[in-house]
Amino acid sequence: MTRALWILWKREVGAILHSPIAWVLLTCMSLINGFSFSQCVAYLGQGVKEFTVMQIYFYIFHFWFLLIILVPILTMRLFSEEYKTGTIEMLLTAPVRDGDVILSKFFGVLFFYLLLWIPSLLGLAIFQVVTHQAVPVAWIPLGFSYLMVTLVGMLYLSIGLFASVLTRNQAVAAMISFTMIALLFFAGFLSYLVRDPGWRDALSYIFTLEQMRSFSAGQFDSRPVVLYLSGTAFFLILTRQVMAGRRLKG
Amino acid sequence: MIQVENLMKRYAGGEAVRGITFSVEKGEVVGFLGPNGAGKSTTMRMLTGYLPPTDGRIEVAGAKLPKESLLVRQRIGYMPENVPLYPEMRVEEFLEYRGRLKRVSRGEITHRVGLVLDQCGLTDVRGKIIGSLSKGFRQRVGLADALVHNPMLLILDEPTAGLDPHQIRSFRELIKELGKDRTILLSTHILSEVEMVCRRAIIINKGKIEASDTLANLEKRVQAGALQIEVKADPAVAKEKLTKIAEVSLVTELNRAGDWVSYEVTAAPGKDIRGEVDGLIKREQWPLREFRREKARLEDVFVELTQD
Numbered sequence: 001m002t003r004a005l006w007i008l009w010k011r012e013v014g015a016i017l018h019s020p021i022a023w024v025l026l027t028c029m030s031l032i033n034g035f036s037f038s039q040c041v042a043y044l045g046q047g048v049k050e051f052t053v054m055q056i057y058f059y060i061f062h063f064w065f066l067l068i069i070l071v072p073i074l075t076m077r078l079f080s081e082e083y084k085t086g087t088i089e090m091l092l093t094a095p096v097r098d099g100d101v102i103l104s105k106f107f108g109v110l111f112f113y114l115l116l117w118i119p120s121l122l123g124l125a126i127f128q129v130v131t132h133q134a135v136p137v138a139w140i141p142l143g144f145s146y147l148m149v150t151l152v153g154m155l156y157l158s159i160g161l162f163a164s165v166l167t168r169n170q171a172v173a174a175m176i177s178f179t180m181i182a183l184l185f186f187a188g189f190l191s192y193l194v195r196d197p198g199w200r201d202a203l204s205y206i207f208t209l210e211q212m213r214s215f216s217a218g219q220f221d222s223r224p225v226v227l228y229l230s231g232t233a234f235f236l237i238l239t240r241q242v243m244a245g246r247r248l249k250g
Numbered sequence: 251m252i253q254v255e256n257l258m259k260r261y262a263g264g265e266a267v268r269g270i271t272f273s274v275e276k277g278e279v280v281g282f283l284g285p286n287g288a289g290k291s292t293t294m295r296m297l298t299g300y301l302p303p304t305d306g307r308i309e310v311a312g313a314k315l316p317k318e319s320l321l322v323r324q325r326i327g328y329m330p331e332n333v334p335l336y337p338e339m340r341v342e343e344f345l346e347y348r349g350r351l352k353r354v355s356r357g358e359i360t361h362r363v364g365l366v367l368d369q370c371g372l373t374d375v376r377g378k379i380i381g382s383l384s385k386g387f388r389q390r391v392g393l394a395d396a397l398v399h400n401p402m403l404l405i406l407d408e409p410t411a412g413l414d415p416h417q418i419r420s421f422r423e424l425i426k427e428l429g430k431d432r433t434i435l436l437s438t439h440i441l442s443e444v445e446m447v448c449r450r451a452i453i454i455n456k457g458k459i460e461a462s463d464t465l466a467n468l469e470k471r472v473q474a475g476a477l478q479i480e481v482k483a484d485p486a487v488a489k490e491k492l493t494k495i496a497e498v499s500l501v502t503e504l505n506r507a508g509d510w511v512s513y514e515v516t517a518a519p520g521k522d523i524r525g526e527v528d529g530l531i532k533r534e535q536w537p538l539r540e541f542r543r544e545k546a547r548l549e550d551v552f553v554e555l556t557q558d
Contacts, residue, residue, distance in 0.1 A: 004351065007347065007350045007351050008351070010347075011336075011339075011347050014339075015336065015338060018338045019338070085334050086330065086331075086332060086334035087334040087335065087336060088334075089295070089300055089330045089334060090330060090334050090335070090395070092300055093298045093299065093300050093323055093328045093330070094323060094348065094351045094352055095320045095321075095323040095324040095351075095352060095353060096320075096351060097320070247300065247301055247302060248302065249261065249262070
């Protein structure tokens with residue numbers, strides 16, 4: 001990590017933590033997470049034996065709905081605001097590389113994104129206390145699950161960052177990233193419908209829900225790791241290109 | 251300090267800067283003058299490495315653009331138009347962040363920030379949130395930001411825009427003070443500003459340089475100014491006699507009040523007619539109650555150079 005990146009990252013995190021939106025999000029996330037988690041527990045209480053609580057938690061609708069909504073809200077202001085208020089000019093006339101600026105925003109928002117998932121871990125901790133640790137924590141599936149949350153988050157956040165550099169209007173940025181992320185997420189479901197085996201393979205390769213299911217069951221697969229990391233890199237590079245292009249326009 | 255050759259900037263919609271060449275020497279305070287939309291900001295943005303030029307050569311603070319952009323950016327202090335700042339940060343915190351970003355070492359940062367806070371008159375508001383500051387103070391924060399890494403060259407884009415007269419005055423004093431040991435290029439469309447703080451002006455219009463000279467030389471370019479007199483005399487006679495003076499090119503009657511009549515007497519370019527007119531009035535024994543020379547102002551130069 002370069003020195004400039006570290007300084008920029010600190011300011012990004014500071015800006016996020018100083019915005020009311022961050023605390024509203026954290027509160028709402030905790031509420032929905034808690035609600036969703038108690039539903040999962042209730043589901044187990046009906047005698048379901050074949051899944052762990054975390055497997056259900058990461059599979060149910062609440063989780064994905066939250067993820068798809070959350071990312072555009074987190075990323076919409078990253079560049080849009082800088083372009084709108086003109087601070088981008090101040091930022092890019094300091095001796096820093098464009099790449100540092102982009103990475104600092106990416107890692108800054110990733111940091112906060114990961115913070116947002118802490119309440120879900122708290123749910124698990126409470127679950128352990130309440131059940132007097134009758135159910136052992138399956139650490140490996142749990143670790144894999146959060147790895148997947150991180151990987152998917154990285155890709156979605158990079159898409160959000162890309163959408164944000166396209167426009168100075170935050171609402172437009174949010175809508176663009178929401179559309180892209182939603183299409184990407186729901187495209188996986190098409191693998192149930194298409195007949196052509198080639199298409200089915202291709203679509204299941206990006207079927208996030210299924211990937212999450214296998215990860216939370218403790219089955220590691222390197223293909224999604226490659227997919228999400230390369231996808232993230234792709235959108236970060238695209239962001240840089242757009243940023244350079246915007247300068248040409250003035 | 252700044253060397254620009256044949257600089258061009260073309261947008262999809264047209265040309266903002268059409269092949270300009272100029273230079274600024276070390277230690278100069280130069281005004282970059284032009285009507286709104288003349289290409290001032292675009293040029294400055296190219297000088298700071300923010301915009302890539304379409305064509306031309308730029309050398310700023312001993313480094314070439316766009317190749318050595320990072321080096322240039324580290325050596326110059328730039329205050330963009332409208333002074334964009336992060337509103338949620340505190341003044342001191344912001345300056346520390348900017349200083350560190352511009353490679354002021356950890357050991358030096360407190361000293362540098364303290365210095366520019368003092369220099370820009372911000373010590374009292376150092377703990378305030380930028381968003382809560384008045385426009386005048388925000389402008390000062392922008393200047394402090396441009397100064398925090400002790401750059402050899404300051405580029406200020408319309409530094410006094412939007413300030414009230416008091417703030418403008420104190421801001422100009424500040425710039426004047428800074429110009430003593432630094433090179434400054436500042437853009438403006440307010441002429442009195444250039445007259446007050448700069449020794450040289452570059453006048454730009456429609457993306458081209460119309461003039462680049464010291465203020466004194468620029469003023470010589472327009473007619474040496476007209477003389478306004480008000481005398482008690484027969485209007486027809488007075489006008490005839492004034493017109494007869496050899497160096498006078500034009501006499502215009504401005505006003506009549508009772509027996510008093512006032513004229514604007516214009517001299518031929520470069521001539522001083524004060525002596526002759528005074529001699530005439532004394533010979534004719536016209537009672538005189540006004541005798542005033544309109545000094546050629548930068549404004550006249552500006553209007554003459556930038557009109558269509």
